[in-house]
Amino acid sequence: MRVGIVGAGAIGLLTAAYLHDKYDVTVYTRRHMQANVLNEQGLSLVKQGQQRTISIRAKLLDDELLTDDVVIVAVKQYDVAYVIERCKQLSGVETFIFLQNGMGHVRLLSHLKTRNIVLGVVEHGALKHDDRTVEHTGMGKTILSLFQGELGKAEQLLMTPIPDFPFHYADDWEEMLTKKLVVNAVINPLTALLRVKNGKLLEVNEYQTMMELLFSEIKTVLALPNEQEAWEHIVSICRKTAGNRSSMLTDIEQGRKTEIDGILGYVIGKGQERGIPTPLSQFLFYAIKGLEGRKGNG
Amino acid sequence: MRVGIVGAGAIGLLTAAYLHDKYDVTVYTRRHMQANVLNEQGLSLVKQGQQRTISIRAKLLDDELLTDDVVIVAVKQYDVAYVIERCKQLSGVETFIFLQNGMGHVRLLSHLKTRNIVLGVVEHGALKHDDRTVEHTGMGKTILSLFQGELGKAEQLLMTPIPDFPFHYADDWEEMLTKKLVVNAVINPLTALLRVKNGKLLEVNEYQTMMELLFSEIKTVLALPNEQEAWEHIVSICRKTAGNRSSMLTDIEQGRKTEIDGILGYVIGKGQERGIPTPLSQFLFYAIKGLEGRKGNG
Numbered sequence: 001m002r003v004g005i006v007g008a009g010a011i012g013l014l015t016a017a018y019l020h021d022k023y024d025v026t027v028y029t030r031r032h033m034q035a036n037v038l039n040e041q042g043l044s045l046v047k048q049g050q051q052r053t054i055s056i057r058a059k060l061l062d063d064e065l066l067t068d069d070v071v072i073v074a075v076k077q078y079d080v081a082y083v084i085e086r087c088k089q090l091s092g093v094e095t096f097i098f099l100q101n102g103m104g105h106v107r108l109l110s111h112l113k114t115r116n117i118v119l120g121v122v123e124h125g126a127l128k129h130d131d132r133t134v135e136h137t138g139m140g141k142t143i144l145s146l147f148q149g150e151l152g153k154a155e156q157l158l159m160t161p162i163p164d165f166p167f168h169y170a171d172d173w174e175e176m177l178t179k180k181l182v183v184n185a186v187i188n189p190l191t192a193l194l195r196v197k198n199g200k201l202l203e204v205n206e207y208q209t210m211m212e213l214l215f216s217e218i219k220t221v222l223a224l225p226n227e228q229e230a231w232e233h234i235v236s237i238c239r240k241t242a243g244n245r246s247s248m249l250t251d252i253e254q255g256r257k258t259e260i261d262g263i264l265g266y267v268i269g270k271g272q273e274r275g276i277p278t279p280l281s282q283f284l285f286y287a288i289k290g291l292e293g294r295k296g297n298g
Numbered sequence: 299m300r301v302g303i304v305g306a307g308a309i310g311l312l313t314a315a316y317l318h319d320k321y322d323v324t325v326y327t328r329r330h331m332q333a334n335v336l337n338e339q340g341l342s343l344v345k346q347g348q349q350r351t352i353s354i355r356a357k358l359l360d361d362e363l364l365t366d367d368v369v370i371v372a373v374k375q376y377d378v379a380y381v382i383e384r385c386k387q388l389s390g391v392e393t394f395i396f397l398q399n400g401m402g403h404v405r406l407l408s409h410l411k412t413r414n415i416v417l418g419v420v421e422h423g424a425l426k427h428d429d430r431t432v433e434h435t436g437m438g439k440t441i442l443s444l445f446q447g448e449l450g451k452a453e454q455l456l457m458t459p460i461p462d463f464p465f466h467y468a469d470d471w472e473e474m475l476t477k478k479l480v481v482n483a484v485i486n487p488l489t490a491l492l493r494v495k496n497g498k499l500l501e502v503n504e505y506q507t508m509m510e511l512l513f514s515e516i517k518t519v520l521a522l523p524n525e526q527e528a529w530e531h532i533v534s535i536c537r538k539t540a541g542n543r544s545s546m547l548t549d550i551e552q553g554r555k556t557e558i559d560g561i562l563g564y565v566i567g568k569g570q571e572r573g574i575p576t577p578l579s580q581f582l583f584y585a586i587k588g589l590e591g592r593k594g595n596g
Contacts, residue, residue: 206588283512
C-alpha cells in the first residue's frame with residue numbers, strides 16, 4: 001500500500017518513521033530544503049536514547065498530484081485549508097486521514113472531493129529536533145474514526161500491528177475529537193502561559209486549581225456527557241506526559257503560531273452559540289495570541 | 299518633627315531620603331544587617347542617573363519602643379499585622395501613616411491604640427537596588443487621607459513642600475484606596491503573569507483586551523462610581539510607568555511573596571460578599587500564588 005504523509009513536523013516524521021517498515025511511504029513537505037535533507041540523509045528516529053536512520057522518499061507538496069492510496073494529513077490545524085486547496089482535484093487517493101488537534105479543520109472537509117475521510121487523534125509524545133530528526137518521547141496510540149465514506153485501504157493500518165505504534169478505532173469521531181480537544185484546551189494554554197512542563201500542572205496545587213476552574217468552564221460549554229471521566233482523562237494525560245513541554249508551549253518558545261484558534265477559539269464559539277459565558281477561555285485566548293511571536297521575551 | 303519610617307524597602311527608603319532634609323528621620327528595619335549598612339554607609343538615592351548619599355539613622359524595629367511624632371509604616375501589606383503587634387502598646391507616637399497597597403490592612407487598624415491614623419497611597423516609581431540604595435524611577439506623589447482621629451503633626455507633610463516629593467490630601471480614604479487598588483488589581487497580576495513591563499499591556503492589543511476583560515469584572519464587583527474615569531486612570535498609570543516592572547513582577551522574579559492577597563484576594567472576597575462571580579480574579583489569584591517562590595523557572 002502506498003501511504004502519503006503530508007507535513008513533516010513532529011507527528012508527520014514520527015508516523016513516517018513507523019509506517020516505513022510496512023508500507024511504501026512518501027513524505028510531502030512545504031519546503032525544498034527539508035525534502036532534500038530527508039532524501040539525502042534519511043529520517044532520524046530517536047527512541048529511549050537509541051537513534052536509527054531510516055531512508056525515506058520526500059517530495060515537495062506543491063510539485064505533486066497526490067496519488068497514494070492513503071494520505072495522512074499531519075500538518076497543523078491552521079494549515080489544513082492550504083492542503084485541502086492543493087488536494088481539491090480528484091486524484092488517485094482513496095482515503096484521507098486528518099490528524100489535527102481541535103475541531104477547526106472539520107468544517108473544511110466538505111471541500112474535498114475524495115469520498116473516504118477518516119479523522120484521527122495522536123496520543124504519542126513526539127519532539128522534532130531538526131528537519132530530519134524526531135524523538136518519540138511518549139509511547140501512545142493513534143486513534144482513527146470514520147468521518148465519511150468508508151475506511152478503504154486505511155483499514156490495513158488497524159489490521160497490521162506495528163511495535164510501539166498501535167492504531168485503534170473509535171466509533172464516534174465527534175466524541176473522539178472532543179475528548180482530545182478538552183485535554184488540549186486545558187493543558188496547552190496553561191502550560192504555555194505559565195511556561196511549565198505538563199507535570200507541573202498537577203504538582204503545584206494552585207496550578208491544579210487553575211486547571212479545575214478552566215475545565216469547569218469548558219465542560220459546561222461543550223456539555224460533556226461524562227464530566228468525571230473527562231477530568232480523569234486530563235489528569236492521566238498530564239501524568240503520563242509529565243516531563244514533556246506541550247506543543248503550545250514549544251510554539252510560544254519558538255515564536256511560532258499556535259493552534260489556539262482551533263482549540264479555545266472553538267470553545268468560545270460554542271459558548272456564543274449556546275449563550276454560555278466563557279471568561280477564562282477568552283482571557284487565555286488573548287493571552288496566547290499576545291504571546292505568539294514574542295519568543296517569551298516580553 | 300521626629301518622623302519614624304518602618305520598613306526599608308523601595309518606598310521606605312525613598313520616603314526617608316526625601317524627608318531627611320526637613321525632619322529628624324529614623325528608619326526602622328527588620329534585619330540587623332540592613333540597619334548596620336544604613337548607619338555606616340548612608341542611604342544612596344539614585345535619580346535621573348545622579349547618585350546622592352544621605353547619612354541616616356537606622357534602628358532595629360524589634361529593639362525599639364517607637365516614640366517619633368509621626369510614624370510612616372511602609373512595609374508590605376502582609377507584614378502590617380506584625381508591625382501593629384509590635385506597636386500595640388501606647389507610646390509617644392501621635393500619628394501613624396500606613397502606605398500599603400490594597401485593602402487588606404484596613405481591618406487590622408482597630409488593634410492600634412493610637413488615636414490618629416492616616417492612610418496613604420504612593421504614586422512614585424521606586425526600585426530598590428540593594429539594602430541601602432533606592433532609585434526614584436518615576437516622579438509622582440504621595441496622597442494622604444484621614445482614617446481616624448486627626449492629622450496632628452502629619453499635617454506638616456502636607457504644608458511643607460519638598461522638591462520632587464509632593465504630598466496631596468484626599469477627603470475620602472476608601473475612594474483613594476479603591477482607585478489605587480483597581481490600578482494594582484489590573485496592572486500587577488497581568489504584568490507578573492505575562493512577565494512584561496507595564497507599557498506592554500497597552501502596546502500589545504491582545505494584552506489590552508485582557509486588561510479590559512479583567513477591569514470589566516473588577517468594576518462590577520467593586521461597584522465603581524465612575525467606570526470611565528477609573529479605566530482612564532489605569533491607562534494613564536500604565537503609560538506613565540511604561541518602562542517599569544511592576545512590584546508584583548519584581549516579586550515573582552525575585553522569588554518573593556507578592557501582595558496578591560490584599561489586592562485580588564480583596565476583590566474575590568467582595569465578590570463573594572455581593573454574590574458576583576469573579577472567575578478571572580480567581581484564576582489570576584491562583585496563577586500568582588502558584589508563581590510565588592518559583593523564580594519564574596517553572
